[in-house]
Amino acid sequence: MYKIKEGMLAWILHKITGIAIVAFLIFHIWSMSKMSKGPEAFNAVIETYKTPLFRAGEVLLLGGVLFHALNGMRLILGEFTAWAMKQHKLLVYLTYILAGALFLVGAWFMWRAEG
Amino acid sequence: MSSRGSSAWLLQRVTGALLFITLGTHFYLYHYFMGPGMWGFDSIGFGATDLATLKAMMESNPEMAKYYKLAHLFAAPLWKVFDVTFISLGTYHGFYGIKAIIDDWVTHDGWRSVANWVVYICGVVLWVMGIVAVISFNPELF
Amino acid sequence: MEVTVEIYRYDPDTEESRFDTFVKEVDPKDRVLDVMMAIKDEDDGTIAFRKSCAHGVCGSDAMEINGLNRLACQVLVQDLKSKRIRIEPIRGMKVLRDLIVDMDSFFAGLEKVKPYLIPAEPAPATERLQSIGDRAIFDDTTKCIMCGSCTTSCPSFRWFNQDFVGPAAFVKAHRFIFDSRDGGNEPRLEILDDKDGLWRCHSIFNCTDACPREIHITKAIGDLKRYTVVHR
Numbered sequence: 001m002y003k004i005k006e007g008m009l010a011w012i013l014h015k016i017t018g019i020a021i022v023a024f025l026i027f028h029i030w031s032m033s034k035m036s037k038g039p040e041a042f043n044a045v046i047e048t049y050k051t052p053l054f055r056a057g058e059v060l061l062l063g064g065v066l067f068h069a070l071n072g073m074r075l076i077l078g079e080f081t082a083w084a085m086k087q088h089k090l091l092v093y094l095t096y097i098l099a100g101a102l103f104l105v106g107a108w109f110m111w112r113a114e115g
Numbered sequence: 116m117s118s119r120g121s122s123a124w125l126l127q128r129v130t131g132a133l134l135f136i137t138l139g140t141h142f143y144l145y146h147y148f149m150g151p152g153m154w155g156f157d158s159i160g161f162g163a164t165d166l167a168t169l170k171a172m173m174e175s176n177p178e179m180a181k182y183y184k185l186a187h188l189f190a191a192p193l194w195k196v197f198d199v200t201f202i203s204l205g206t207y208h209g210f211y212g213i214k215a216i217i218d219d220w221v222t223h224d225g226w227r228s229v230a231n232w233v234v235y236i237c238g239v240v241l242w243v244m245g246i247v248a249v250i251s252f253n254p255e256l257f
Numbered sequence: 258m259e260v261t262v263e264i265y266r267y268d269p270d271t272e273e274s275r276f277d278t279f280v281k282e283v284d285p286k287d288r289v290l291d292v293m294m295a296i297k298d299e300d301d302g303t304i305a306f307r308k309s310c311a312h313g314v315c316g317s318d319a320m321e322i323n324g325l326n327r328l329a330c331q332v333l334v335q336d337l338k339s340k341r342i343r344i345e346p347i348r349g350m351k352v353l354r355d356l357i358v359d360m361d362s363f364f365a366g367l368e369k370v371k372p373y374l375i376p377a378e379p380a381p382a383t384e385r386l387q388s389i390g391d392r393a394i395f396d397d398t399t400k401c402i403m404c405g406s407c408t409t410s411c412p413s414f415r416w417f418n419q420d421f422v423g424p425a426a427f428v429k430a431h432r433f434i435f436d437s438r439d440g441g442n443e444p445r446l447e448i449l450d451d452k453d454g455l456w457r458c459h460s461i462f463n464c465t466d467a468c469p470r471e472i473h474i475t476k477a478i479g480d481l482k483r484y485t486v487v488h489r
Contacts, residue, residue: 002348002410003324007462007475011412014459015216022209029202029241033248036189065138072131075460078479079128085476088462120456121486219457222418 006092014071017064024061059107066106067099123211130208137201144188189252202245210238258285260334262292264304265345267352274352276343277301285335289322289342293329306356313469316404320356321345326406326467347405349415362419363405369422369448372429375441391437398432398477400470401425407464407474413457420453424464424474427455431477434484442488450489455482 004012035042048054074091077084084091188194214234221227260283267274279296290311297304307317311330318329322344323337334342346352351359376385408414408423430449433439449455455478464474 001324002321002326002415002463005463005466007460007466008412011459011461018209018212019216022213025205025209026237026241029206029245029248033244036248036252062142065142069135069138073135076128076132078460078475079482080479082476085473085479088465088475120452120454121450121482121489124456124482125486215456218452219413219417222420 006089010071010074010092010095013067014075017068020061020064021068055111059110062106062110063099063103066102067095070095070099070102127208127211127215130204130211134201134204134208137197137204140197141201189249195249198249199246202242202249206238206242206245210234210241258283258334259340260292261341262296263341263343264293264296264355266304266355267346269354277304283334285333287334288330289332289334289337289344290318290329292334292342293344304356305354314402316402316469319347319404319406319409319469321347326410328404328406328469331469347409349409349419350405360405363408363423363425366408366421366423366426367403367429370426370430370433370445371441372426372433374433374436374439377438377440385438387437394437395432395435397472398428398435400472401428401432402470404469406467406469410463410467411458412461412463413459417457418453421457422448422451422454424458424478427458427478427481428472428474431481434481446485446489449481449485455485458482 031045031048035045074084074095077091078088189198214231217227217230217234221230260281262279262281263276264279265274266277279300281292281295281300283292283295290308293304293306294308306320306329308330309315309317311318313328313331316328319326320329322329322332323339323342326347329344344356346356346358350362353359403425405425407428408425411421411424414421414423427449430445434442434445458475458478460475460479462475465472465476468474
């Protein structure tokens with residue numbers, strides 16, 4: 001088994017979070033097209049959004065999106081600057097730290113705001 | 116022979132960077148602005164309905180407050196433009212990403228093109244669904 | 258110090274593979290290749306592996322040592338920081354016997370990018386001159402010894418499909434595309450922009466981590482991506 005180094009793990013996570021976000025996008029657009037059918041339909045969909053399971057999923061999604069977005073920025077930075085290429089390991093760790101910190105703040109905030 | 120991957124590669128990076136901004140706005144809007152607090156509301160005041168009427172509607176019918184608030188936002192032309200842009204960027208970036216994964220995993224040429232077409236069609240259908248939902252949303256219809 | 262060495266064995270006649278284990282007394286400053294030579298001399302003479310110069314120049318003894326591609330002649334036992342040494346052939350290519358793999362698909366990738374100078378102008382009466390600055394642009398990618406460590410560490414090659422041109426060939430392409438004397442970029446870009454070309458690189462950095470010559474391969478591929486976007 002080949003050792004999973006920094007860049008490789010980030011790549012695997014990038015693909016997994018990417019697939020998860022697309023899955024949510026499909027669900028999201030589908031439920032949104034139901035919402036636009038009127039106030040009653042709208043409120044019915046909003047009710048399902050309030051269930052604990054959905055909200056936990058949403059918080060998880062936030063984590064996925066944060067990682068995918070920041071890691072994507074790291075990749076763009078790497079492909080366009082020599083500096084980011086040379087510092088790739090540092091930048092991978094920075095991505096995890098930044099995504100983790102923003103996730104904690106965002107998750108707390110999301111959970112509180114929608115109570 | 117040439118599949119011209121270069122423009123697709125560049126476009127995936129450009130849409131990714133733009134999504135960084137648009138998705139951030141989207142998240143702020145629906146998890147912060149849509150939250151229980153009213154503040155932040157006046158700053159996005161280019162809705163179809165005037166603010167005073169909207170506030171009166173929300174106070175008279177608190178059950179529907181969230182709907183009025185979102186309807187107000189959805190109906191605003193600027194946010195329609197924003198949402199159409201956002202949905203286009205999101206579906207393109209997302210489904211091209213899936214296609215890229217297929218290009219890696221599916222090595223048989225025939226199966227690869229079958230899988231790619233399935234992804235293209237799903238992407239376009241979803242994109243149309245999203246655009247229709249955004250454009251057709253008009254609170255005054257109800 | 259005493260180390261346990263596990264060596265991958267493959268017998269082409271029976272098509273069976275296994276790991277053979279040897280316990281050896283070694284000096285921490287021994288190279289892995291020294292340990293393997295000792296095993297071949299003292300324990301089992303039938304173990305097959307490639308080695309030629311044994312000094313990190315010819316690139317024939319690339320193998321997967323404790324989960325990472327490297328040259329057996331370059332890595333010291335003490336650098337592995339482990340009393341277990343697991344030696345496998347580089348992956349993604351057909352194993353011919355034990356640690357010897359069929360490098361054909363690897364060299365096919367190299368040949369695709371035309372790894373030789375295609376002159377931009379007819380031969381002058383004297384040398385083709387090049388400024389120090391122009392030479393420095395591709396200095397890093399001239400160091401490649403074609404050992405295959407990078408290409409066989411890349412998931413796009415070893416997991417998915419061996420038609421992928423691969424990092425080693427990208428390094429070669431970089432070396433000639435950015436050479437001011439070279440004028441043969443059109444056919445090279447055709448290959449790089451193809452479906453099994455540059456765009457299946459996802460900046461995973463396995464190649465850069467594996468390169469025994471410390472070539473910054475992912476950076477070279479990044480240069481090629483930007484060049485291809487502009488020039489196609």
